Amino acid sequence: MTNRFDPAASDSRWQERWDAADSFRADSASPKPKSYVLEMFPYPSGRIHMGHVRNYTMGDVLARYRRMQGFEVLHPMGWDAFGMPAENAAMEKKVHPGDWTRQNIATMRAQLKRLGFALDWSRELATCEPDYYGHEQALFLDLFEAGLVYRKESEVNWDPVDMTVLANEQVIDGRGWRSGALVERRKLSQWFLKITDFAEELLDGLKTLDDWPDKVRLMQENWIGKSRGLQFRFKRAEGGGEIEVFTTRPDTIFGASFVAISPGHPIAEALGAERADVAEFIARCRQGGTTAAEIETAEKLGFDTGLEVVHPLDPEWRLPVWIANFVLMDYGTGALFGVPAHDGRDFEFATKYGLPIRRVVAPSVGEANAAVTEAEIGAGVAVNSRFLDGLATPEATAEIIRRAEADGWGEGKTQYRLRDWGVSRQRYWGAPIPIIHCEGCGAVPVPREQLPVVLPEDVSFDVPGNPLDRHDAWRQVPCPQCSGSALRETDTLDTFVDSSWYFIRFASQPSDKPFDRAEAEAWLPVGQYIGGVEHAILHLLYARFWTRALERIGRLGMAEPFKGLFTQGMVTHETYRAGDGSWLSPGEVRRDGDDWIHIESGQPVTTGRVEKMSKSKKNVVDPDAIIDRYGADAVRWFMLSDSPPERDLEWSIGGIEGAARFVQRVWRLAASVDSGGSGSDAAIERKLHKSIAALGEAIEALQFNKAVATIYELVNAIEKAKPSATRDEAIRTLVKLVSPMAPHLAEEAWAMMGGKGLLVDAEWPSHDPALLIDDEVTVAVQVNGKLRETLTVPRGSPRDELERQALAAEKVARLIGDASPRKLIVVPDRLVNIVL
Ligand code: ANZ
């Protein structure tokens, strides 16, 4: 029984023991210092994948380590359970989104439990349950009352065949993903959160996040996109009216060759109402998706309105007004002046429509007349710009802003790329927005006592569109204000809202309110947050915003929700293809010498690139099958070992088998304890203390591969050592040290060695700093102050011993010859200087 560790028997035994002892329940009232370790909660897509395993193992090591260090640890798990895949499944498989989601949660929860994560399951939550989203609705109303929520017309992707709104990710190459129809942009009244009110704060706050990766901070900074510029007005040449524009390059004002307005600009719309050709053009612009990227890359389309404006610095200078598809309505003023020589989009536009291209910036004054062959977007000096000529870009910019302000035709302005957050989704499987629309009273909040607004269960997905729109029994309600007949809002909240505050609800979950402030503040901010870099922008920005919004309305006393952030790399795997190009899964192929063979057909297989595990490439490895074969600890160990955690980890059979063998090596050491050794072993003792120190440092820094390497080294050293009491003690400590990574093995070994209680409750070993210091020192030997030799001697060697060795050293003896030293200076452990 003791010669092999048997995960099949052990894993579940210890999981049950931890459960029974409530080992991982986080006590908010505990007097211990608190530590909140959180991994980004999963979307319940069906099954756990290796990426989850890697992510959660990292968090688990940290959580278990902190717990052993004496912290009260909060390490929760839940489900980001609303979202489109559930509706797609409903349409394709005729299952209710709720059934599909809850089934997936059950499967994935069971899978996670098999990995033995130290999670407080008592705090598990699923965002699709009314006891979560009801509180979210209350928070939404809090923000609504604080003026941080508003409604406005905004464009959505409209599928004209399926007659439904599409999410951006459902628009593929400008077409609806199911119908294949060309997508149109349509205006709908939608709900927005005022994240732009926090743009400066969110930007500033980034500076305080020292424990975040620089790249994530930079991505957020770019997303917020602060730019300084000039907002000013062009007078209409026809008399009456102005067109206001925003520019970040006022210095290029003498290079303007046209003014462009968005198809949604009021002037464009007014023209469209009068003229069929304008209306037709605007309609053409509306084709294609609503993403900024799509608008950016779409072919530039323009329409010359025939209107003109006057240049603000030259009353004689007229500029044509065009309607252009690349001008966004919700940025700046929805209008710009085009400078083809110095802006890529303007260059493309001017080239296509034969508009002038005039250089007004050059590397030097001497190059004022160099030809412009492509847009030169960088800074330089102003040329062909009248009174600006010769000024460097920043000075020219400042000068124009100064004049505009002095003469009253414009103002310097800070602009952010960040837009308000549109949270309306025309979907069923989301949190209903708690608003009732009444013809007389307008948009009325659902009274608090009527929350949660629960999603109706009896819906069908036979017809495209949002089933809530067709559900009259649910929709038709009396107006809370006038009691007249009114209709519920049928839009649901963006699922990013759900994930913007779940970490607060984990910390505190009373039933009568979203969270208790004091309890939440006892845990927050999250000490260490771990997740994929794909969430570097939106999720983290929205969660930061939500936290600040709660702070502003006096609900929570902190500005930033996540103190430390770590983004882990992906799990990758080789890909395989059959002769006909179809993908093959790892289970369908086998190795044959240096080649791979398709097991079923015996045909050769081409191996492809190592890529992120994905269903479409069939290069996934199912965690369950691997746990069945090797046990939880081997999987955990492998997830931590081969690569730095921020980098990709390539899955390999060799890797998992190596991990499984290592688990057995530790087991054999544990089994060898008390096999008769007595006496001490100073070398092993030092190795142990160095390992404890190095391991702690590695885990604190989340360098799990280094942590693993430290343990490997320690195991190697112990294996080589002769039996001794020190060795036995080192093995007992080793078992504690591996426990955050391989907790089942560690418990089993601990029990076998006669350890008391559960190992999870043991204290983390401490190291003796004195033992970190090497016992040998290098002593310099100088002759007349010049280094001639070095000695390696035991630390603390006596003076006369140092003198003797120094004088006996070959080089030194040769130098001294027959002379007798006048003086010998000895600095113990460091230096012997012989003065001749
Ligand atoms: C003149 C100009 C000259 C510009 C030049 C750029 C280069 P960022 O930096 O991202 O804030 N712009 C203004 N409003 C716009 C809108 N609604 N849709 C699309 N583009 C718009 O972008 C600011 C620049 O984007 C502005 O500066 C304006 O073009 C354009 F050599 O004005 B610029």
Ligand code: ZN
């Ligand atoms: Zn009413």
